[in-house]
Amino acid sequence: MNRAKYVFRTFAGPWSSILVLGLEVANLVQRGRPWRGELLWTTDWLGIVFFLAGPVIAGFCAVDASRLTRTDVLPVIVVTPRPWRVYLDAVVWTAGPATVLHVVAFAAALSMGIPGIGASNVGWLKILAAFAVQVLAVWWFAALGSAIGRFTTPIAAGITGAGAALIAFYLLSFREGFAPLDLGSATVTRLGLTIDGGYVSLQGLVLAATTGMMFLLGARRDRRFHLADAAVAVAVLGVIGVGMVAGPDSRQVPDRGRPPENCYWGDPVVCLYGEHQRVADVTVGDVLELAEAASSSGYGFLVPSAVHEMSWSYRPDEPEIRGFIVSDEVLTGGRWDQLELVQMLVQPSHCAQLFEGPGPSEEFYDLEESLVFTWLSLLEDPRSAQLEDIADELSTKVLDPEEARLAKTVIDSCNY
Amino acid sequence: MGVRLESLSKAYGERFTFGPLSLSIDTGVVCIVGPNGAGKTTLFELMAGVVTPTSGSVTVTALRPGLGFLPQTFRLPPRPTCNQFLEYVAWLHGVPKVARSERAQRLLEAVGLIDRADRPLGELSGGMAKRIGIAQTLVHDPGLVLLDEPTSGLDPVQRVEVRELVARLSGQRVVLVSTHLVEDIRGLADRVLVLNEGRLLYDGDVGTLEGLADPDAPGDSALERALSGLILGARR
Numbered sequence: 001m002n003r004a005k006y007v008f009r010t011f012a013g014p015w016s017s018i019l020v021l022g023l024e025v026a027n028l029v030q031r032g033r034p035w036r037g038e039l040l041w042t043t044d045w046l047g048i049v050f051f052l053a054g055p056v057i058a059g060f061c062a063v064d065a066s067r068l069t070r071t072d073v074l075p076v077i078v079v080t081p082r083p084w085r086v087y088l089d090a091v092v093w094t095a096g097p098a099t100v101l102h103v104v105a106f107a108a109a110l111s112m113g114i115p116g117i118g119a120s121n122v123g124w125l126k127i128l129a130a131f132a133v134q135v136l137a138v139w140w141f142a143a144l145g146s147a148i149g150r151f152t153t154p155i156a157a158g159i160t161g162a163g164a165a166l167i168a169f170y171l172l173s174f175r176e177g178f179a180p181l182d183l184g185s186a187t188v189t190r191l192g193l194t195i196d197g198g199y200v201s202l203q204g205l206v207l208a209a210t211t212g213m214m215f216l217l218g219a220r221r222d223r224r225f226h227l228a229d230a231a232v233a234v235a236v237l238g239v240i241g242v243g244m245v246a247g248p249d250s251r252q253v254p255d256r257g258r259p260p261e262n263c264y265w266g267d268p269v270v271c272l273y274g275e276h277q278r279v280a281d282v283t284v285g286d287v288l289e290l291a292e293a294a295s296s297s298g299y300g301f302l303v304p305s306a307v308h309e310m311s312w313s314y315r316p317d318e319p320e321i322r323g324f325i326v327s328d329e330v331l332t333g334g335r336w337d338q339l340e341l342v343q344m345l346v347q348p349s350h351c352a353q354l355f356e357g358p359g360p361s362e363e364f365y366d367l368e369e370s371l372v373f374t375w376l377s378l379l380e381d382p383r384s385a386q387l388e389d390i391a392d393e394l395s396t397k398v399l400d401p402e403e404a405r406l407a408k409t410v411i412d413s414c415n416y
Numbered sequence: 417m418g419v420r421l422e423s424l425s426k427a428y429g430e431r432f433t434f435g436p437l438s439l440s441i442d443t444g445v446v447c448i449v450g451p452n453g454a455g456k457t458t459l460f461e462l463m464a465g466v467v468t469p470t471s472g473s474v475t476v477t478a479l480r481p482g483l484g485f486l487p488q489t490f491r492l493p494p495r496p497t498c499n500q501f502l503e504y505v506a507w508l509h510g511v512p513k514v515a516r517s518e519r520a521q522r523l524l525e526a527v528g529l530i531d532r533a534d535r536p537l538g539e540l541s542g543g544m545a546k547r548i549g550i551a552q553t554l555v556h557d558p559g560l561v562l563l564d565e566p567t568s569g570l571d572p573v574q575r576v577e578v579r580e581l582v583a584r585l586s587g588q589r590v591v592l593v594s595t596h597l598v599e600d601i602r603g604l605a606d607r608v609l610v611l612n613e614g615r616l617l618y619d620g621d622v623g624t625l626e627g628l629a630d631p632d633a634p635g636d637s638a639l640e641r642a643l644s645g646l647i648l649g650a651r652r
Contacts, residue, residue: 002517006504009495070491085508 012067013094013142016060020098023053024105028112031187032332035109037116037275040193040252042109043130044184046102050137051185054169055162057098057138058145062161064090065149069223087146088215095142099135106131119274121258126195130251133200134183136207141165143214147232151223172240178247180206180240189325191273192311193252200251206243210236254313267291269306272326276309279330286336290345293378298401302375302408304345315349319412323349339376339384346371351414364416367407373397374404418442418590419463419560424472426458434458434614436472444606445586448594451647454611456594457488460562463592476560480589482509484553488564488594494538498529498548501537502555509556523551527581543574547581554585561591567600579603598639610643612650 008014027049035041068086110117120127145161152160172181180203213236217229260271264284268291272280291303308316310323324344330336346368353360376382377398399407410416418441425435434455448456461467463474464485476483492501502520511519524530527547532540540548546566553561566582567575575597582593583604593604601608601622608625610618618625622639629638630645 002500002503003507006496006500009500010493010504089508 007093011090012063013060013090017097019056020053020101023049024101034328034331037113039117039120040122040190044186047183047185050183054141055165058141058165059158059162061094061142061145062149062157063154065146066154066157069150091142091146095139098138116275116277122194129200130195133203140207140211143211147214147217177249178244182251192313194255196253199248202247209239257313260309268304272309276326297378317350337384338382339386342372342375348412361416367411370397370399371407374399420475422473425470427470445591445604446607447601447605448609450611455614460564480559482556482558484558484561486549486553486563492537497534499533505552506555511556527551543570559589564594612647617646
């Protein structure tokens with residue numbers, strides 16, 4: 001107990017956990033928690049926190065390491081036969097609480113996603129591996145700060161440590177190919193994707209090895225940069241460089257392309273992934289409302305027989321089945337924007353040329369737009385944030401049933 | 417049982433060379449004496465292993481393993497209490513958890529700071545800080561203790577307190593005390609080593625050293641005249 005009291009009265013690092021706690025909470029509640037229910041997206045969303053938490057952890061560890069790198073502070077590093085222990089202790093009391101907070105945040109995020117989480121087809125082993133990489137990143141940032149802090153004064157160490165962590169996060173996270181610090185950071189759905197086990201394994205190896213190397217700098221009595229320090233720096237950069245050259249390209253790869261498994265029988269049939277069960281009521285209700293409006297006005301031919309939620313690896317391949325992607329607005333507890341939903345019901349998701357190559361012609365977009373505006377005009381009071389922008393066109397592009405049937409036949413042909 | 421130095425030397429470019437020095441030190445208090453720049457701190461740092469020797473070796477065969485080191489100047493973290501500080505140093509040295517609290521209490525008692533056990537280090541006077549500094553060198557019960565100028569910067573009363581403390585705590589261990597104060601030598605030393613410009617000028621007991629006093633050398637006592645005579649003679 002006295003050790004903990006000593007640490008809290010002497011080191012700056014343990015106090016960083018207050019900031020990290022704030023960042024974890026802010027990250028969990030920001031943007032309405034659209035990730036709830038998706039196991040992979042939940043994991044990746046947690047990775048966003050490192051954009052700020054990484055520099056905070058590194059900065060505080062740098063301050064502590066700098067303050068320890070003096071011969072005149074007791075317990076000076078020279079009084080112990082294990083001089084690295086005091087540096088390690090400073091890091092442990094910074095990265096340890098941050099790790100605990102991140103694990104608690106993960107557990108809280110998972111509990112918020114029940115029951116959708118259970119429907120995930122991404123293996124738990126892969127998820128745990130990806131999460132373990134995030135935990136390793138906590139220690140990597142701490143080791144980076146501790147290493148940098150040994151070469152400069154405390155205030156400069158805090159700034160340099162945090163700055164270096166920020167730069168490292170940018171350089172080693174946002175890049176094509178293997179990125180050792182790609183911790184997810186996803187802000188859009190991850191349905192249809194899975195983790196590349198080899199990728200996260202290599203990330204784990206690179207982060208663990210370089211964390212250990214940065215600790216190898218050992219105890220010191222001055223803040224000069226020695227030859228051994230240069231060797232360690234070269235080794236760290238070497239390991240990262242080899243990983244970036246030889247590592248796999250993508251952290252996430254498409255899964256087997258499973259169709260949505262939870263279907264709600266109506267006209268049309270609406271199918272969603274189990275992960276998005278929580279938005280089934282609002283989605284089915286809003287689709288049926290549109291279908292009813294079309295059918296009761298003589299435009300029933302516009303209503304597909306089924307509507308399937310799409311993912312990164314699945315889209316319907318029949319003209320009678322339309323695809324949709326659940327919008328952020330719905331995932332965060334709102335209603336569907338009817339313009340967006342009608343667009344998805346009209347769009348022929350079975351046509352490959354919509355998703356690849358140069359894309360369809362101008363004619364396609366004209367026809368699609370006319371069908372969308374026609375369908376919207378059948379509603380008494382359409383709900384859409386974009387209505388003001390399209391108010392003029394809405395009245396001029398409405399098709400009669402025969403024109404609409406013809407337009408639908410054309411865009412369903414995938415021939416444009 | 418003690419410390420053996422074999423042809424120990426350290427070169428700092430062309431500015432200064434310590435040694436080579438060979439000697440054996442048994443249990444008891446050994447005072448290292450010499451003017452500024454004599455090599456006292458270098459000797460301590462070589463023995464503590466924080467500086468790598470250019471040649472030679474240090475072998476410690478004390479009754480107990482471990483090294484306690486009090487640097488010449490040091491700062492204590494201001495916020496932890498005396499108790500927390502000693503327990504933390506004990507943890508750093510690998511003292512088992514069950515023994516840490518008892519060790520800290522015993523040492524605080526020994527250095528006369530038990531009534532300050534729960535006070536922050538920042539509230540200690542200079543003499544008290546030296547005493548807690550000495551206590552931290554002993555918290556893991558080491559066989560070798562290096563005290564670099566433990567009485568420097570203290571008032572006369574505090575110096576007497578620290579000398580008594582060192583004498584009392586020396587026990588069955590090798591205690592090396594670096595000093596340039598004659599009272600320290602007379603009050604503490606079982607043996608005296610006189611260094612000048614990295615060379616050993618004298619190795620023996622206090623009485624024999626006093627016998628070498630040069631009546632023409634500066635100083636108020638036989639010991640001072642002996643020391644100044646040795647050092648001035650070496651410079652000539």
